[in-house]
Amino acid sequence: MTSDEIPKEIVDSVRSRAQLCFGCGVCMGGCPVARVNEKFHPRRLIRDLVFGSFMEVLRGETIWLCAQCHICSETCPQGVGISEIIVDLRNLATGIGVSPPESYIGNLKQLAETGRTVPVSSRVERLRNRLGLDKLGPAAAEEIRALVRDTKFEELIVDKEGA
Amino acid sequence: MKPDDVRIGVYVCHCGLNIAAVVDCAQVAEASAKLPDVVVSKDYRYMCSDPGQEMIKQDIEKHDLNRVVVAACSPRMHEPTFRKCVESGGINPFLFEMANIREMDSWCHSKVPEEATEKAKDLVAMAVAKARYLRPLDTMKVPVTPSSLVIGGGVAGIHAALDLADMGYKVYLVERSTTIGGKMAQLDKTFPTLDCSICILGPKMVEVDQHPNIELVTNAEVVKVDGYIGNFHVTVRKNPRYVDEELCNGCGECANVCPIEVPNTYEEALGPRKAIYVQFPQAIPMRFTIDKDACIECYKCVDACYEQGRNAIDLSMTPEEMEFDVGTITVATGYDMYDPSQVKEYGYGVYDNVVTALEIERMVNAAGPTFSHVVRPSDREEPKTVAFVTCVGSRDERAQIYCSGFCCMYTLKNAVLLKDHFPDMDIYIIFMDMRTNFKGYEEFYRRARKMGIKFIRGHPDEIFEDPETGNLILSLEDLSAGRPLDLEVEMVVLSQAVVPSKGTKELSQILTVSTDSSGFFLESHPKLKPVDAATDGIYFAGSAQGPKDIPYSVAQASAAASRSARVISHDEWEIEPIIAYVDPDKCRNTTVKCGVCATKCPYGAITVVEGQAAVVTPAKCHGCGTCVADCPSNAISQQHFTDAQIISQIHAALEKDPENKILGFLCNWCSYAGADLAGISRHQFPPNLRPIRVMCSGRVKREFVYEAFLKGAGMVMVSGCHFADCHYITGNYNAEKRIKPLFRILERAGINPKRFRLEWFSAAEGEYYARITREMVDFMGELGEDQIRLENEKAGPFLERMLNRGA
Numbered sequence: 001m002t003s004d005e006i007p008k009e010i011v012d013s014v015r016s017r018a019q020l021c022f023g024c025g026v027c028m029g030g031c032p033v034a035r036v037n038e039k040f041h042p043r044r045l046i047r048d049l050v051f052g053s054f055m056e057v058l059r060g061e062t063i064w065l066c067a068q069c070h071i072c073s074e075t076c077p078q079g080v081g082i083s084e085i086i087v088d089l090r091n092l093a094t095g096i097g098v099s100p101p102e103s104y105i106g107n108l109k110q111l112a113e114t115g116r117t118v119p120v121s122s123r124v125e126r127l128r129n130r131l132g133l134d135k136l137g138p139a140a141a142e143e144i145r146a147l148v149r150d151t152k153f154e155e156l157i158v159d160k161e162g163a
Numbered sequence: 164m165k166p167d168d169v170r171i172g173v174y175v176c177h178c179g180l181n182i183a184a185v186v187d188c189a190q191v192a193e194a195s196a197k198l199p200d201v202v203v204s205k206d207y208r209y210m211c212s213d214p215g216q217e218m219i220k221q222d223i224e225k226h227d228l229n230r231v232v233v234a235a236c237s238p239r240m241h242e243p244t245f246r247k248c249v250e251s252g253g254i255n256p257f258l259f260e261m262a263n264i265r266e267m268d269s270w271c272h273s274k275v276p277e278e279a280t281e282k283a284k285d286l287v288a289m290a291v292a293k294a295r296y297l298r299p300l301d302t303m304k305v306p307v308t309p310s311s312l313v314i315g316g317g318v319a320g321i322h323a324a325l326d327l328a329d330m331g332y333k334v335y336l337v338e339r340s341t342t343i344g345g346k347m348a349q350l351d352k353t354f355p356t357l358d359c360s361i362c363i364l365g366p367k368m369v370e371v372d373q374h375p376n377i378e379l380v381t382n383a384e385v386v387k388v389d390g391y392i393g394n395f396h397v398t399v400r401k402n403p404r405y406v407d408e409e410l411c412n413g414c415g416e417c418a419n420v421c422p423i424e425v426p427n428t429y430e431e432a433l434g435p436r437k438a439i440y441v442q443f444p445q446a447i448p449m450r451f452t453i454d455k456d457a458c459i460e461c462y463k464c465v466d467a468c469y470e471q472g473r474n475a476i477d478l479s480m481t482p483e484e485m486e487f488d489v490g491t492i493t494v495a496t497g498y499d500m501y502d503p504s505q506v507k508e509y510g511y512g513v514y515d516n517v518v519t520a521l522e523i524e525r526m527v528n529a530a531g532p533t534f535s536h537v538v539r540p541s542d543r544e545e546p547k548t549v550a551f552v553t554c555v556g557s558r559d560e561r562a563q564i565y566c567s568g569f570c571c572m573y574t575l576k577n578a579v580l581l582k583d584h585f586p587d588m589d590i591y592i593i594f595m596d597m598r599t600n601f602k603g604y605e606e607f608y609r610r611a612r613k614m615g616i617k618f619i620r621g622h623p624d625e626i627f628e629d630p631e632t633g634n635l636i637l638s639l640e641d642l643s644a645g646r647p648l649d650l651e652v653e654m655v656v657l658s659q660a661v662v663p664s665k666g667t668k669e670l671s672q673i674l675t676v677s678t679d680s681s682g683f684f685l686e687s688h689p690k691l692k693p694v695d696a697a698t699d700g701i702y703f704a705g706s707a708q709g710p711k712d713i714p715y716s717v718a719q720a721s722a723a724a725s726r727s728a729r730v731i732s733h734d735e736w737e738i739e740p741i742i743a744y745v746d747p748d749k750c751r752n753t754t755v756k757c758g759v760c761a762t763k764c765p766y767g768a769i770t771v772v773e774g775q776a777a778v779v780t781p782a783k784c785h786g787c788g789t790c791v792a793d794c795p796s797n798a799i800s801q802q803h804f805t806d807a808q809i810i811s812q813i814h815a816a817l818e819k820d821p822e823n824k825i826l827g828f829l830c831n832w833c834s835y836a837g838a839d840l841a842g843i844s845r846h847q848f849p850p851n852l853r854p855i856r857v858m859c860s861g862r863v864k865r866e867f868v869y870e871a872f873l874k875g876a877g878m879v880m881v882s883g884c885h886f887a888d889c890h891y892i893t894g895n896y897n898a899e900k901r902i903k904p905l906f907r908i909l910e911r912a913g914i915n916p917k918r919f920r921l922e923w924f925s926a927a928e929g930e931y932y933a934r935i936t937r938e939m940v941d942f943m944g945e946l947g948e949d950q951i952r953l954e955n956e957k958a959g960p961f962l963e964r965m966l967n968r969g970a
Contacts, residue, residue: 022558024595025640030624034647043640075508075624077559 006092011054014088018049020078027072027082033065040065042072042082049085058093061101099156108157112148115139169200169295172228173287174219176210176235178265183208185269187280191234194284198291202226210235211244219245220252229254230294234262234287237839238856239831240688255299257740257803262290263854266842271933272850282850285816289853292815296808303742304735305782307393308490311727312337314385314670317345319705319716320495321367326724328376332731335487336371337399338381339666342446343368345497349429349521351528353713354576355607361445368447380485381448384666388673389766391785392700393490393736403480405453406439410475413441413449417464417476425457427532431522434532439464439476444530453478491700491727492674494684495720496667498706501556501563501660509555509657514628515541516635517655520573527580537581539654541633546653548589550637551578552623556660558595565681567661569712571598574658575611582614590616591650593623593639601714619643619650626655661710672887676701677833680927683709694723697832697926698890699738702726741803741858742784743768743791747776749798760790760799763861765892787891788862793901804857806864813870816853821875822951825852825939828867830860830895833884833925840929848933849940851877859883860902861894866966868905872914873962877943877951880920880935888925895923908965912958917942918951 027042034040040062048057057063063086072082094100100108107117116139128136148154173195177183188206196204203226209215210233222228231249235241238261246256264283272279309332313324316338324336336343347353348368350360371377380399387398406417418437426432429442436442438457441449453464453476465476500521504512511517516539525531526538539546551574556562571594578590592611597618599605612618623637635655641648663682671678676696677685684703687695694702702723705716730736751757758771768783769790776798779790788801800806816826829835835856841848857863860883871879881902883895899921906916920939924931943951 022595023642024554024622025620025642026622026624028624028640028647029621029638031647038646041645043642044645071624077554077561077622079560 115141171230173204175206223252257300262286270842292811315495316343322720355603490731495704548652550591555657568710741786750776787859817874830883832890834882836926846933859894860898912961
């Protein structure tokens with residue numbers, strides 16, 4: 001698929017939300033990723049959606065850096081819904097065959113195989129125990145594998161490996 | 164009955180390109196020429212211009228016209244203009260009818276010019292149809308009471324009252340609090356000149372107290388307002404002070420001996436006051452009040468007062484009601500400060516050292532609770548770093564979506580005062596945009612920068628406290644640098660939003676005036692009637708109508724006073740004769756006990772004596788038409804909105820292609836104005852709705868709905884004001900009672916009940932009108948023309964039966 005095949009309505013629907021931004025920077029102020037990774041800048045991401053190339057944003061790395069903590073969506077005074085926009089962008093990107101960046105693949109493979117992005121280490125188990133939290137049960141790995149397969153997400157991960 | 168020998172002139176206005184860019188005006192004029200009784204039909208660039216009006220006047224003479232129809236903007240805009248025009252041309256002003264092809268057509272259907280042109284033709288045909296049945300009416304004159312009521316004694320109310328009193332009119336100034344002065348009395352200095360607030364307000368307050376024409380009623384609330392322009396009857400409840408205002412001389416011995424201390428609201432609860440108190444030393448009237456919730460009834464104050472030889476305290480006082488008549492009313496009820504604890508991220512009410520703008524205002528004040536020392540609540544220490552945060556609760560979806568207007572300026576003022584008092588203090592202003600329009604304001608911003616106040620563009624995502632130090636950490640993006648920043652300060656001041664004052668909704672219902680989507684009072688026209696309510700004789704001043712700073716509030720107060728004087732300077736005032744009248748021959752009260760009309764009238768305008776026909780008192784009738792619609796023997800009619808006129812509009816609207824049309828009944832005050840707003844705001848929606856304006860939804864008879872479906876209408880909508888917002892108090896309640904059963908009745912007749920809508924929306928809800936129109940058109944599309952026709956045909960005999968029964 002090419003950029004032309006992203007329907008205009010979808011681009012417009014993402015943009016129309018992004019256009020509400022009046023540039024206060026609240027998203028950036030609260031973003032835990034931006035604190036540790038200067039490549040991720042939620043306000044600039046929204047600005048690029050409005051003024052920059054939509055395709056460049058889709059093909060870029062930044063949409064994959066978001067931790068999906070949703071703080072920005074909670075505190076945005078204009079209700080832009082940045083973390084939700086990022087989910088939409090990820091869906092659009094994978095829909096046109098854009099693979100997530102290399103650094104992300106490891107986690108995704110982990111997800112596809114075990115149903116978890118982060119392995120449950122004995123340290124985590126100890127920590128949970130100390131905090132009085134329940135033991136983590138098995139993840140729904142079968143279901144997730146089916147999802148990854150049926151959505152053809154599998155191919156994106158594998159392709160990357162082969163390339 | 165249609166009068167004989169009707170000769171109508173039709174004039175289609177281009178309104179420059181406002182109409183003509185969408186609607187083919189020449190084509191509309193051409194089609195109108197073929198309508199019955201139309202003898203001349205023209206289109207012209209600006210009908211409201213002098214040459215446009217001159218054209219009408221000349222045609223009246225040349226073509227012997229006796230009716231005029233102008234297709235142009237909303238009748239809410241230019242109906243008075245053209246009524247005057249035809250009157251000076253020699254025709255009774257009520258033989259004029261307007262077709263709204265701008266707000267309700269070209270502006271909201273601008274992408275479908277052909278359909279918009281067809282709609283314009285229909286709208287003109289409807290106006291012509293009504294015009295054929297118009298009757299000449301005489302304007303009614305009512306006497307005017309040369310006095311005025313001002314509600315609210317803040318800076319706006321004070322100025323409105325003084326202006327009117329200086330013109331020689333009696334003014335009642337009713338204030339809810341124990342003193343006049345309002346928010347301005349709490350301020351330390353005023354921007355951009357930094358004059359002392361109470362020093363400039365105090366003399367005005369004294370002037371009010373001493374003015375021979377002003378009757379000041381404090382600690383009191385307006386509880387009821389009856390009547391109409393020139394003739395309002397007002398009931399005020401005066402709450403007990405438990406201190407006789409005549410006997411108290413304000414010496415304060417009572418407070419000296421009072422053992423009870425409670426937080427002082429005037430000081431934003433930063434200091435105490437006694438249970439018997441005056442709010443501040445300059446209070447007007449300087450009379451003490453007992454806070455009954457705090458008082459323990461130890462009678463120490465009573466003894467102290469007795470020793471002063473006064474005996475002013477009376478703990479048995481009860482609320483008193485007073486009533487008076489006024490010609491006009493000015494609403495100057497001001498604003499409240501937004502409670503920032505509602506947005507948790509700011510930490511107000513959680514962290515001690517997060518304070519509000521009004522709290523810092525009181526601290527800076529020399530007479531304030533800290534005697535102009537600024538201290539952190541946590542440790543009573545003077546902070547070395549302070550951050551001001553603007554737009555707290557403003558421009559925020561989670562709170563108020565609007566800009567509160569003057570917070571940027573009061574933030575600058577507070578920061579400048581702090582820097583002035585404490586030159587070594589590090590002061591930050593965190594702002595999203597700095598709004599410094601109006602005289603001297605931008606210069607003040609520059610002055611603040613020059614003083615060394617640090618400005619950071621951005622807005623904190625959250626404020627955290629360091630529990631060790633009580634310091635606060637603001638996490639934000641420094642937008643100018645484009646990087647995240649954690650700013651640590653010793654104290655944070657939140658510049659809160661401005662919200663409608665408590666009780667605004669209740670007062671709007673007492674006055675039957677509307678509020679806007681933000682809850683402030685809604686003006687009649689945003690540009691041309693910015694201080695008028697939609698109800699004649701009621702005006703707004705100050706922040707009651709929307710956030711305003713002091714100069715703007717004072718200017719608006721003078722404007723409201725002059726609008727009032729325009730009315731009360733006359734002995735008589737003309738009001739529209741659109742009243743109800745009873746045909747004594749048809750009234751069934753002569754034979755059976757009826758009186759339904761009198762029970763429906765919210766104004767007590769109808770007298771029913773057993774065995775006699777009901778009688779309407781014209782001066783009391785407001786012209787809603789509810790009695791007309793509910794009269795069981797069709798004996799009542801409403802001038803200018805007769806059954807014949809409305810039915811002729813229904814017929815004209817549905818003459819062509821009725822299955823694709825929605826016939827809408829819109830009340831003049833809310834839903835018609837809301838539909839106008841949809842056009843003014845350029846919302847775009849399909850042009851299928853044909854509006855019929857009635858004064859109130861209470862006027863809509865069931866027969867109108869039957870008639871519309873009988874004529875093949877695709878859908879019918881009846882709409883009015885939200886409950887409790889009815890301009891005629893109870894008109895919409897009566898409409899609901901009468902109209903709601905129609906859903907069931909129509910369904911029984913075989914008409915899908917979803918083809919009928921009963922909608923309540925306000926003058927502020929243009930977007931809602933656009934949305935429901937889209938919904939209705941979509942639904943008609945789903946059903947399909949054939950199904951609609953089938954249902955209508957099936958229901959036909961039933962509808963005929965219902966109509967004959969009603970007649």
